[in-house]
Amino acid sequence: MVDSREIRRVPRFAEISEAALERLCQKASKRNLRRGEAVFFEGDPCTHFHMVLEGEVKIFKVLESGREIILGIFRAGDAIGEVAILDGAPYPANAQAQAPTTILTLPTSEYLALLENHPEIARSIIRDLSLRLRAMRVRVETLSESGMQSRIALLLQSFARELGSEQEGGLLVPVKLSRAEIAGMVGARIETVIRIMSRWQKEGLVSSHEKGFLIENLAVLEGLAAGEN
Amino acid sequence: MVDSREIRRVPRFAEISEAALERLCQKASKRNLRRGEAVFFEGDPCTHFHMVLEGEVKIFKVLESGREIILGIFRAGDAIGEVAILDGAPYPANAQAQAPTTILTLPTSEYLALLENHPEIARSIIRDLSLRLRAMRVRVETLSESGMQSRIALLLQSFARELGSEQEGGLLVPVKLSRAEIAGMVGARIETVIRIMSRWQKEGLVSSHEKGFLIENLAVLEGLAAGEN
């Protein structure tokens, strides 16, 4: 049982009928996770629809080679594991809370029924999938760059564009990422990320803070992103 | 003016009403392209919906660094540039025929109207987007692998899974790819791809033919894909 106003705030369900909303409130539930707790694991059958209400969820995968890659980080308003529901496959990756997180869950059957009866939800799904596809394209571009400097610069740039806010001293990006996580996103080893980023720090390009990054010299960073050495 | 049977064969339009089909036939047209001809360019406003009826279309991008990356190769039944229509943005990449190709085109307005009036088309779009998202995820996994051997092996594997057919002597993959194109897909230089693949050829692992590849020793290739050196 979930409060109806809370559900209305989710873009996906903003426009459904009162009756459907009522039913949703009864069928849905909330789940609170501590940092590090798993939402689901790769290979699990997907029995529920999940949507992040608050916090951060990391979707990642451990390749056969042992390398851990991060496929994405999802925040409030993002659905996770949705594709798996749509095509009935098991989850292709793991999901884990990165911070204290609350998640809305809904049985798969309810989700599919809702989708069946409310064509307008399909539009919302299409919009989301389009956005994710774009994000993945950017990711592929990042990973295709040969120099690690470029890759990391491109990654920071994409976060900056999405979530950055002007601040005295530079562009503040409120994304808490460990060096290991950055490594997982750009396809590098931790040490490489550390070396590059501490050089940047020394050069006054980017500095790391408790809750994110401060890009102090965007112009130079963009130069690095474009492949200038 | 396009033949209605031809349109019915497109999964996207398989279930629309007779009336809508009739209108579609009038509004749609076909375009024949020779190898190398462009379908559209990055940055173009997207005025038409495009679907590949026959042939192969390469979607690629030239990064600021000068590196050319291939985002995907699309075949009969695949829509291209669809996301750009849905979110009204200009094309994010270039599209070029890789072989003699015929494409079905439909004005954007017609496409959107059709989508508006036929909710079932949305399901088809969602299915396609899901598939593409999965393909992109595989791509990201490939690019995240550190060794070039693994990356190329993973690429071949994914093509093999999708299009491979058992043959005497191994698994035949009917995909014509130049070394440069493989390089563009795995984020490597041409020379690296050549060196690795000619080694494989010598070792009797994979051989290149006129119209594709023959994987002669799948087991070993899979080992390489998993990071064994």
Next chain:
DNA sequence: CGCTGTCTTGAACGTCTTCAACCATAGTGG
């Protein structure tokens, strides 16, 4: 025939990885 595009090979170089060690901090249990 000469041209263009794709493929190929070699050698030098630079970068990233690898392995190993170390520091700081925070949380845990005796």
Next chain:
DNA sequence: CCACTATGGTTGAAGACGTTCAAGACAGCG
């Protein structure tokens, strides 16, 4: 309170690997 453990960050040195540049082979095609 301290030893113990875990986690995240850091640094150095050695070597592997991919890139880069340069050159040439080969085929198809005007």
